[in-house]
Structure formats: structure tokens, C-alpha cells
Amino acid sequence: MRTFDSKDEYMNANFSLKEVHSKKVQKHSKNLAKSLDLNQKDILLAETIGLLHDIGRFYQFFTYKTYKDTISVNHAACSARILQNAQFFHDLPNNFFHQLMVATYYHNVFLLPSQLASEDLFFCKIIRDADKMDIFRVIIENPGGVIRTDKGPFVWSTEIWSALEQGKCCLYSDVKSEADRTLLQLSWIYDISFPYTYNYLYSSGVFQEFVNVIPQTVREMEPIQKALNFVKKKSEAFSSLKQ
Numbered sequence: 001m002r003t004f005d006s007k008d009e010y011m012n013a014n015f016s017l018k019e020v021h022s023k024k025v026q027k028h029s030k031n032l033a034k035s036l037d038l039n040q041k042d043i044l045l046a047e048t049i050g051l052l053h054d055i056g057r058f059y060q061f062f063t064y065k066t067y068k069d070t071i072s073v074n075h076a077a078c079s080a081r082i083l084q085n086a087q088f089f090h091d092l093p094n095n096f097f098h099q100l101m102v103a104t105y106y107h108n109v110f111l112l113p114s115q116l117a118s119e120d121l122f123f124c125k126i127i128r129d130a131d132k133m134d135i136f137r138v139i140i141e142n143p144g145g146v147i148r149t150d151k152g153p154f155v156w157s158t159e160i161w162s163a164l165e166q167g168k169c170c171l172y173s174d175v176k177s178e179a180d181r182t183l184l185q186l187s188w189i190y191d192i193s194f195p196y197t198y199n200y201l202y203s204s205g206v207f208q209e210f211v212n213v214i215p216q217t218v219r220e221m222e223p224i225q226k227a228l229n230f231v232k233k234k235s236e237a238f239s240s241l242k243q
């Protein structure tokens, strides 16, 4: 990270954003792994994946001055390539390196490949959940990035709304406006694997804070209320399991 420090404040602010994100995802991965009663080795693996899953982001921004994969590189594949090229990681024990690579490579795909081995799939799910635990914070705290500014009308596409009505993740290819982008981000709650994650999103208030970005008249509508209730119900199910 430090080798990417530049004299350019804009560049440094963007590097810092991903540095903070990586450390937070590391922490969320560790907490999630602990909640699943994993052994020490697997907790460390989950944590390592959390810390390194976005390592390609620094190269991406340094080279292309953007975090948009569509106009630069697939940052997950880029992260995996950097790990592959670092000899240090090849010396890691057992399946550690293999699972680090697989989880990093697949952390941003729309659908995980069905042919993945169950243990690989498990660590992919951990990093995808841990990433989501921090992504709503990133969006709220960095309005220059992806959040809408409330200045224009909140106009969404039929396909995006329809996916929300069905309780499904929206497709990037259906995004045509800033409102669509916000609703797509909202729909990520339909791709969460562990009850712990719902509990974190609900009890920390971060998901509600994210929803508050949507104009009140829209957030009172059924698909948005459905999403809020979905997170609440899943969170309550987790809490009752723990009692």
C-alpha cells in the first residue's frame, strides 16, 4: 500500500478508501468466521482473504484512475493475479494458498460457479458476506463515488424494480441511472449467505442508513419495505438462534 503513496491528494484519498475497506473486511471476515465456530487456521484464512481480496484495486486505480471494472480491469482477477505472482503466498501451508486464490478471484461474480468444491465455496461465501458488511458504509461515507446526490429526480428502470419486487439481485446490465445503481446496491441483501451478516447489517444500523439515501416517497414503497423487513427478519432469526 505504502508504495502507492503519491503526492497527488486525489490518488491518496482513493488508495486510503480501499486500505480502510480492506482492513474492515478483514475484521468482518474474522468475526464472521468466529461466529461460525471455525478453527484457528480457518479463521486466519478468512481474515487473510478479507485483507487481500481487493489488493488489485490499488493497481487498478494507479493505472486507470478509476474503480469501475467495466472501463478498466476486473479487479478480482487482478487481485488473484497479484497474489499468484507473489512468491511469498506459494509458501503458505496446505490449501491456504488455493483457497485464498479462489475466494479472491470469485468474490465479485454475480453467481458463484456451481462446480466449486464445497470448502472453496464456503470461503467464497465468507468473503462475499464480509465485503457486503462494509460496502454499505463505503457508499454512505463516500458520496463522491457512487451514491446519488438527491439533486435530480429518482428515476428507475422497470427491470431493476421488478428484480426488487421478486426479492432478487439486480443485474448491472439493467442499470441506466443513479437511482438504478442505488437500487442495485440495495438488492445485494438478497445475496447474503450467513445470518450473522444480516444481524450485523441490521443491528449496526448501516443498512437502514443506506436505505435513508432513497427519497422518502420511494422508500415507503413495497419493494424497499420488503428489503428492510427481509433484513430485519433474518437478523431476528440469528438473534433467536443465539439465545
Ligand SMILES: [Fe+2]
Residues within 6 Å of the ligand: 053, 054, 075, 076, 107, 108
Ligand atoms: Fe472487491
